[in-house]
Amino acid sequence: MTYKTRHGLRGLLAAGAMALAATIPLKAQAETTYNLALLSDFSGPYADIMPALASSREAVFDWWNATSGQKLGVTLNYKNYETRYDAAQVASLWPGIKSELDPIAVVGLGGPDVAALSERLPEDKIPMFMATAAYGYAWQSDAWIFNPRPTYSHESAGFLSWMREQRGGDEPLKVAILASEASPAYVDMAKGLELYAEEHPEELDLVEIIYTEVQPTDLTAQMRRVARAGAEALIVQTNTSIVVAAKRGLQANGADIPIMMSSHNGLPASGSALGGLDQLEGDYEAYGMAVAADEDTPARQFYETLAADYGLEAPWNVVTAMGISQGLYTVAVIGHAIEENGAEGLTGEKVREALFAQPITAEETQGFLPTLTFTPDAPFPLKGLQVNVGTVKDGKITIEATGVDVPDVKKW
């Protein structure tokens, strides 16, 4: 039985098992125990990536319990709740989660969690830690929901800045964006970069923003227009179906414009949807997190540790990297809170205060994330932002650049 099949079955069983698990009391394993609520989607649109994401973050909590937690006399218990990636489901589950677990933090998955809990968490004084990049519309002060990565527009601006530097010359880089109005998040990704290009005409020449369906019929004409405009890069941070349609449109036109993807629609997912990574030779993925390439990096070594000693079976890919990075910055913040307040009497409010009190270093997150300095001004760090760039070379994902500085993107 392959990993995917095995985890597919586990995923199906997990949803049902959770209902049963809800009746089983959590087991205390050390002097002081705190609970984490993990929001998961084993039966909705992210069911295929959830087993890897869930097992990755769980492996990090197990690792922390066995190492730092043991020294501090603290155990983090965790429990997954099936949300089906549905805001209504999250909202209806939340009172039960709170009364059952009394969690000191929530480990979230995506937009529905944010939509359902953004008003509740400040009242309940429980912070939520996400894995994805942030959104412009959620860029508000005094947040209780946090992203370790800046907005998608920050990430694309960082990538384009790097690309322009690689190209050389003083001319602005000609860029096109392929987005969709199917989701506010997709529009948000385009709007932030559009504003940045408007304010920095010496750096970026935004030749066009194309809005299309989430499963486009044909993008040949649109890609011809982009090629005719002399675009040097195409930003697609929406989904893999649009990447595939764009690639086919570019191929039909004989155009070789590199595409930049994000983590959720990155090289492995889009390559798989295209029938092979070789189709994306010379294209890029860029995000503020470690690239899951074959190279022997600190992040890769930490993954190997989790796989060898903590039963992590998920393969080394961007989804696993997201789960691990989410788990690592969550336990780092909790560790800081314990250092400052002692092991006893930790609350969600104290955890949130610890997030602002000191930076989470790149060493603490094993190189998965850059040093993160959160402030009450935004739900993500505003300073020291960096992205990493991966590409496909000879049919393999390789790291093209690390620690690329992200320019200052204004709020939109």
Add this chain to the structure above:
Amino acid sequence: MVYFINDIITGALIGLLYALVAMGFVVIYRASKVFNFAQGELVIIGGFIVWFTTMQVGLSLWLSIPLSLVLAGLVGYAIERIFLTKLIGESVFSMVMVTVGLLILLRGLVLLLFGPAVRPFPIIFPLKPLFLGDMLIPMNLLIGGIITVVAAVGLSWFFNRTRSGLRMTAVAEDHVVASSMGISVKGSIAFAWILGSILSTIGAMIFLSGKSLTFLASDIGFAALPVALFAGLESIGGLILAGVIIGVAQSLTTNYLDPMIGGSLGSVVPYIIMLAILLVRPTGLFGWRTIERV
């Protein structure tokens, strides 16, 4: 100017693809007076059948395409037998509500059986476009356009010139009356669902050739909806004209207006045209005007 003409041609071909999917709506409607809200889901079921026989079983396209069409026909037949046959003689509203339930059920089944992963769809039509001077025409859309026109001509002839087709029309008029006249209502509706599923599978092949397959592909059902309503739900031949008008309008809006306004007016234009025509002609361009005498 060349590019403008090219955009018109590409738009017309995309419109013909919408017309092919809309043909599924019309065929089922003409035989049962049921508006099938699950038409987009039939497209993805067809798509997954093609993907399964080609990419999973490993059959060559020459084998997998006819096999997929047969399997799609069986799916259509099964849907009719399981969900609709017992509703014959009941109100049309009940049958329409069943198709709404079917929409949810089929989506769930696809997720359960195949998962939400994005999969590569086989390359059925050549990826290399046809070059006519400076003009570029995607091969899948070109071949799809020809198939749509042939299917429309064939089905128009079938429904208007053959006894079987006329029987199906009689069934749509009134199940009880048709049955009392010795027409097999069950057989007619089952045949319409088989045909609707096969047309949807052909639509899936044209739409997805060389691209990717997820349950999101069912959205093409919504793109085809304005074409079906614009043409009139009884008119198969009218779909061609409606498809071309909507496709060209959408293409010109997407290529010339959207870049100016920085928005996605192209995805709304088909609905604006549809609403405009329905205000003037509630039965659509070529829909039948019925006179009810009380």
